[in-house]
Amino acid sequence: MKRPTLEAVAALAGVSRATVSRVVNGQTTVAPHIREAVLRAVDELGYVPNSAARSLVTQRTDSIALVVSEPPTRVFSDDPLFATVIRAASIELEAADKQVVLMLAGSAKSHARVERYIASGHVDGAMLISMHGADPLPAAIARMRVPVVSYGRPAVPVDIPYVDNDNVGGAEAAVRHLVAAGRRRIATIAGPLDMIGGQDRLTGYRNVLRDSDRRSIVAVGDFTRESGAVAMRQLLRDDPHLDAVFAANDLMAIGALQALRQAGRRVPDDVAVVGFDDIEAAKYTDPPLTTVRHPVADQAAAMVRLLLGLFSGGPSDPVILPTELVIRESA
Amino acid sequence: MKRPTLEAVAALAGVSRATVSRVVNGQTTVAPHIREAVLRAVDELGYVPNSAARSLVTQRTDSIALVVSEPPTRVFSDDPLFATVIRAASIELEAADKQVVLMLAGSAKSHARVERYIASGHVDGAMLISMHGADPLPAAIARMRVPVVSYGRPAVPVDIPYVDNDNVGGAEAAVRHLVAAGRRRIATIAGPLDMIGGQDRLTGYRNVLRDSDRRSIVAVGDFTRESGAVAMRQLLRDDPHLDAVFAANDLMAIGALQALRQAGRRVPDDVAVVGFDDIEAAKYTDPPLTTVRHPVADQAAAMVRLLLGLFSGGPSDPVILPTELVIRESA
């Protein structure tokens, strides 16, 4: 009635536990006919090795935690970022025959659970995704003796390897595009400044404006469409004559598009709009959104490779991936 | 250098392993001052119990697998269904202090991994989400002696408990609404017929049409927006005079809206459109989409409770949740 053990298989096949273990783990030092007998017994009993027992002795679990340190509402919002990352990372990890354990660590309470989970040896390593500045998790996890990598540069300087995209460069390219098009009053809808992506994209915007001798006009959103609309209205009040907006992500750009339409501005004729991310929806806005594409899936895959590399003593240097300006009709 | 064990804590606190175990597991039969000493030692060494060792003896893992038997492209598509289910289930499971292990089982290869994972005792139970008719996974997992529940009635008759919403009733309500509004030629864009949701919603549509003496006009999509647009164009060719469409989900309804606009039809004046799901985007379509809301999050929570109930010998009867017609402007 209970699940069969190695012992049971050994008994049925008329060999020792050790031999069964060898067959199950694919060692070649077993005589073919014995191997056959063992496999038959395994099949007959429906034997599957007990993972707890195995990892107790091997000290490995072949599982990797994917920790998303955000409230669930944001993880599974309109923003497909997390979905893309999770998907790409899963594919890459499964290719390496690792099991993905997805963990949402949005609240302080779940932080504790996650820390405990990782510390208790459930996983061989962990990947952290998108945390805010005050997030204590990276530091906490880095303290354990578990290999960890981060998706995106941690906001707090913590000594863990990470993979990021060139946020500053991408923002610069976007704003340079607006400058090149002759736009004079270029505003930005920045992301949350406690997030590294928000900071870096604002930095890129400021770099170009400074170099091109324009004034910066800044409103801050929180990466949601609604906040983009609110920020856009704010900007229009601040400077009714602005002729371009760079939004720190597409969702806010879409919100800005709505607000502009409501305010009776034509895009791109009156106001040019550029987003960041190149999400799917950017193709279907009216007009289609010019935006900065960054390789989310590649970045996730690179993160996985970085972590797997750590297991075998590979380098722990940060990896930075390039971005690309996608020009559509909004700017 | 290694991770501290019970033994180490016991030595430091000057007690036996058993006593430390009692303290760590919150047993009350330990004298306060000894308890203090143990906790101090735990703290000092940064001790965290080894989960493999623990579950080897307890035969529990306190983890639950959430198996999504769909290709990742669909799981993390525009369709927020999976996201909502995953989120709600996670919240509910964490409340019960269970760890969620999310597994994507889109390919045959990953099926094998998932089966092995579950069979090897990594989790105490499993939840299956949204599978197509030919999916062998429910049957395979049901065969193991692991408690399993399904989100949605399994397409293949398999004896596992499930939680579903009233797809037939919801579709009926939607189509009855169109009938009541005086629509004469009511078409439907059905979902994939190898999915139970697709079947049931089509059944509901047919039930009402039959009772109200109208002809059914059916096109089949695959729950994506694109397929909705394609199906809509098809329907317009089949019957240029149709005056209403019931789409089996909102994404296809949105595609239909696009196709109708391109064809120069006004919604709802010329053609009324009703969707199913009440996703977030349904509020923002032009015009806002009339649709059938079903309690996705509630359903997920109910699924979790059903599974947890199974552990303690609770009932394994299917749970069916009601739906609600949300009337906006498209019909």
Next chain:
DNA sequence: AACACCTTGGAGAGCGCTCCCAACCATACG
């Protein structure tokens, strides 16, 4: 003061597996 009873801590057996080491057998060589 002796007894029973209850509380509390310790000893030890395993949970199911891997892996080291030793024993074995067969072959080949001196």
Next chain:
DNA sequence: CGTATGGTTGGGAGCGCTCTCCAAGGTGTT
């Protein structure tokens, strides 16, 4: 024909933990 060699197999320890006894000590009662 004995011994060295190499390839297979089995024995057994132990991974870190829980949990069932059991013993020791303390308390209260008669």
